[in-house]
Amino acid sequence: MKMPLALLLSPLLLLLLLFLSALPSSQMSSSPPPSYDSDLQALLAFKHSLSLDPYNSLLDWSPRHSFCNWTGILCSSRHQRVLSLNLTGMSLLGPISPFLGNLSFLTVLALKNNSFQGRIPPQLGRLSRLRILRLSFNQLEGSIPTTLTSCRSLQVLILSYNLLSNTIPSQLSLLLQLETLYLGGNQFTGTISPFLGNLSSLIKLGLEKNRFHGSIPIQLSMLTQLKQPYLWGNNLTGTIPPFLGNLSSLTDLELSNNKLHGTIPPFLGNLSSLIDLELANNKLHGNIPIELGMLT
Incomplete structure (x- = not known):
């Protein structure tokens, strides 16, 4: 009486599986x-x-x-x-x-x-x-x-x-973990987009040496952790906005080589952490506020 083929193969398959399981993984597959x-x-x-x-x-x-x-x-x-x-x-x-x-x-x-x-x-x-x-x-x-x-x-x-x-694509506002955004020394045009105010983690912002025009947007006032905004070397106009005096983390404020007008505002003296203030080559006039002398 012949035994079923499955019963004959089963012991062989079992031995083969036991042999393969004992092999090191490096021998089982070298790729x-x-x-x-x-x-x-x-x-x-x-x-x-x-x-x-x-x-x-x-x-x-x-x-x-x-x-x-x-x-x-x-x-x-x-x-x-x-x-x-x-x-x-x-x-x-x-x-x-x-x-x-x-x-x-x-x-x-x-x-x-x-x-x-x-x-x-x-x-x-x-x-x-x-x-x-x-x-x-x-x-x-x-x-x-x-x-x-x-x-x-x-x-x-x-x-x-x-x-x-x-222009800088507004979709960058979705990068909510962004701490450093440096885009300086390019040929970007248009205004400084208000969407930058959505980047609540931003510490360093470099937009210098581009072709931006218009005023500094008030939406930047939402960047409470901002330390270093570099905006020099553009075609920015308007006055130095008051909200800058509330950004208490600022260590650098570089606005030189633009077309800003008006006087140097006393509220810049509120920036107790400020180390570097660059305002040269604008259309500013008047005296240097005494409040700036309080910065150490």
Whole structure:
């Protein structure tokens, strides 16, 4: 009498399963997880998009080695995913690859002091964990992509000293954790948008050396934690607004090289933390208020 095939195979299957369970995980699968491969491909695409790496800074960016050991990269110890990409000051030339938007664990992206060209890729808006974005001192152009407002964890956004233009998108008001916003040294136009008053965590605001016009918006009075507003080098008009005297955290107030008129207001003497006050090259007149002499 023949035994059922399932009964014959069962002991064999049981032995096979016991054997496999005893093997180390490294022998069961030598290939990295798909998420690792995704980071690897994104980094290699970034490197290949460069047209110049004059100091061979990325020479060690090779699949022969773990990317966690590559120049400028910091990985998480648990998942071996890219947490930080810092290539500051390497004179790299080329576009910023949109594939960086696939580095889903990225919290820091610092590419300042290079020669990156073209537009800021909207794909960076996929980086939901991103906290610090530093792209200053490059040759980036065009508008700020509104997709960056999806990076709700952003605390530092530094895009200063590029060739960026148009207006500042009002959608940036959604970045409620933003503490530093530096957009100086670009070609932004229009008025200083009132939406900036919604950024209640803002401490540092750099809008200098642009083409902003109009008055300083009263909505900035809501920035009670603001310490350093840099508004010099624009075409701002009107008088120095009274609400500035209520921003008691101010340490720097830089309004020089605008078209502000009227007198220097005594209420600036209320700013007990003020260290640096820049009002030169405006249309101000009258005497220096005695109250400013009380600042130490």
